[in-house]
Amino acid sequence: MSDVAAFTHRDTEFSAIGQDSGDGLVLELAGTADARAVEPLGRVLAALHRHAIANKSRTVTIDFRHAEFMNSSCFKAFVMWITAVQDEPPDRQYKMTFLSNPQFHWQRRSLHALACFAADLISLDSAS
Amino acid sequence: MLNATLKHGQNGSAYLELSFSPSLEFVSLVRRLVAAISEQVLTDPDLISRIGLATHELLENAVKYSVDGETTVYLEVAGAEQPQVVTVRTRNRGSADHASSLARNIDEISAARDPTAFFQTLMQRASRSGKPGGLGLGRIAAEAEMRLSCVRDGDVVEVAARTLEAR
Numbered sequence: 001m002s003d004v005a006a007f008t009h010r011d012t013e014f015s016a017i018g019q020d021s022g023d024g025l026v027l028e029l030a031g032t033a034d035a036r037a038v039e040p041l042g043r044v045l046a047a048l049h050r051h052a053i054a055n056k057s058r059t060v061t062i063d064f065r066h067a068e069f070m071n072s073s074c075f076k077a078f079v080m081w082i083t084a085v086q087d088e089p090p091d092r093q094y095k096m097t098f099l100s101n102p103q104f105h106w107q108r109r110s111l112h113a114l115a116c117f118a119a120d121l122i123s124l125d126s127a128s
Numbered sequence: 129m130l131n132a133t134l135k136h137g138q139n140g141s142a143y144l145e146l147s148f149s150p151s152l153e154f155v156s157l158v159r160r161l162v163a164a165i166s167e168q169v170l171t172d173p174d175l176i177s178r179i180g181l182a183t184h185e186l187l188e189n190a191v192k193y194s195v196d197g198e199t200t201v202y203l204e205v206a207g208a209e210q211p212q213v214v215t216v217r218t219r220n221r222g223s224a225d226h227a228s229s230l231a232r233n234i235d236e237i238s239a240a241r242d243p244t245a246f247f248q249t250l251m252q253r254a255s256r257s258g259k260p261g262g263l264g265l266g267r268i269a270a271e272a273e274m275r276l277s278c279v280r281d282g283d284v285v286e287v288a289a290r291t292l293e294a295r
Binding site: 013032034035036069071072073075076079080082083104105106109110113116117 | 152153155156176177180184192247248270
């Protein structure tokens, strides 16, 4: 996999590491996505979307397994990203998979809410 | 500056009061502290997570809109009652405009018959307007499964999230 700098962010509390494996894009989130993460997360998701559209990606995986917490502003950044995908013509839309960690209880309800928001585009996969 | 008062009753009750100058950097720290204290008196990790979520969302709102140097968060676990009542409250001074907006959002969320369905409505609104529009409060009702209320006394705003469920 090659690291894709345009959709990567790292600081002491939160990281979003993007990779393009050729089979699809993967964004690995780790740490706490609180108010300080809103701007970088929005920027990363916008870049990820541009990359996915430009490269005609069919799938994008968001790996939440190391995401300890996400506030509503970061949650909204995902709502905006999902809306941007929905606003694309059908042949340019890509599928999204969210990998979750059952040990972080907030993920069950929050990721389910996001999946319900775009049930035809999003699938959930829980870590074993 | 962060001042803390913690009382832990023998019947499983707990009371935590934290006052601090508005700083978004403190919010995650306080959420973790509230979750750690909740773990001492509650056994359900899902409930503890929900209390943490409610604490974080209420506190971020309070910090963002506080007009002076202080925000206070309270955690109350009433151990003598079954099921235990868990309440998270924030208190701060805010502008009249913000207090009115907050009260409207809470009234609308509280009136919704299905908080989960209404949260989807809030997500739709946020996606089109770009404005928060009570998404954090809606999340408390839908995901933390807590009831919201708001009391205003002059320019002091107190918002509470309460659950009756505890295991």
